[in-house]
């Protein structure tokens with residue numbers, strides 16, 4: 001097990017956040033409480049201490065927010081791309097100016113190490129900057145006509161009011177990745193963040209307010225119970241699009257619910273990423289790539305490596321080097337600069353992955369490292385390595401979302417591609433090889449939306465992020481990211 005870094009968290013609660021720590025929802029430019037004044041607790045996962053209580057809204061307030069966003073859309077959608085771009089640039093600058101406050105709030109409510117939180121705030125800001133630029137490039141076409149008296153052109157228009165539902169693992173970036181293209185396109189938006197991490201969303205709302213966006217253009221609804229908000233978002237015909245990041249289970253429910261009003265949907269759902277190390281790979285690079293993609297955010301990202309496949313010829317060497325490197329990872333408070341692995345989001349998450357480890361061992365996997373809950377650190381789970389895993393085991397089929405690395409032995413390329421694809425998911429995948437022909441064959445053979453070749457880090461604003469199969473649809477970031485928030489309208493001009 002890794003070294004444990006402890007820290008006095010109480011001192012951290014006294015830090016100043018430059019007015020960015022908010023406890024009310026943000027609707028139509030106002031900070032609002034629930035109609036019935038109800039609130040819920042936001043808990044620091046490091047030690048289960050209370051950070052603050054936040055307003056818990058319901059269906060009624062959501063309806064009002066949708067009405068306000070609908071009203072705001074009338075004028076926001078008519079602004080010039082330049083106006084929207086300039087406001088987004090201001091927001092980008094504010095997010096960078098307040099980087100430290102935003103990162104500390106993020107670590108407090110989510111638990112990830114400060115270094116990762118700073119990275120997330122910069123990554124989150126990069127979407128705002130990118131779409132501030134893209135706002136000015138939503139070109140249409142002129143199409144050669146089918147008739148001498150006709151001319152054809154296309155224009156792009158914002159889809160309308162967007163509702164976004166976001167998870168707790170990236171409390172800032174999963175929101176900016178949606179709001180930036182939506183606002184750039186001329187849509188108005190209502191965000192419902194996860195109840196575990198509402199503070200980063202509210203801090204962002206405070207920056208939107210500072211930037212001077214018109215009221216009703218960006219709204220945040222905080223709630224203890226997601227269901228009521230989701231029901232209103234999906235059934236209300238004024239909402240034209242749902243953008244969701246979260247579990248496949250909830251994504252499917254939302255898609256079903258959206259059917260009645262035929263909403264546009266973008267779904268960024270679960271993953272079960274394979275990480276394949278071929279016999280000709282640079283093993284040291286593969287070890288560091290596997291650590292980066294497995295243990296970032298304590299394994300709680302949808303692109304985290306879920307199954308490590310290693311070729312028979314290099315299996316022992318890889319397992320040995322990987323184990324030595326993982327053993328050095330430092331657990332502790334995210335606020336301590338030395339920490340590399342923070343807590344999991346809560347006790348349920350710890351119990352889930354502890355159960356997976358026990359089940360794997362009972363199914364014949366070998367426990368190489370970790371595998372024991374830690375005394376007095378309820379929400380922590382040590383980095384854990386399991387070898388001799390096979391495709392019949394439960395861990396092979398599940399999205400782990402925690403710090404367990406299961407290793408599977410393979411012998412040939414076709415077999416490993418088949419095993420890698422043997423899952424309903426299709427988000428991220430990774431492989432290491434120095435054979436250029438294999439790079440093409442395997443990249444084309446993997447049924448995934450994203451492939452990392454000789455790297456474990458693939459997320460960037462400039463590339464399209466998204467999945468296939470039950471990992472979802474739509475793409476976020478890149479030149480394609482605006483498309484999800486735009487409709488193409490075709491104009492046929494006759495009588496010429």
Ligand code: ADP
Nearest residue numbers: 165166167193194195226227230245246247250
């Ligand atoms: P996770 O396992 O990461 O918590 P979820 O899919 O449960 O993933 O949660 C992702 C987001 O979806 C959160 O904001 C959560 O509150 C929200 N959510 C969960 N259930 C529903 C629902 N029935 N309707 C709308 N949103 C929901």
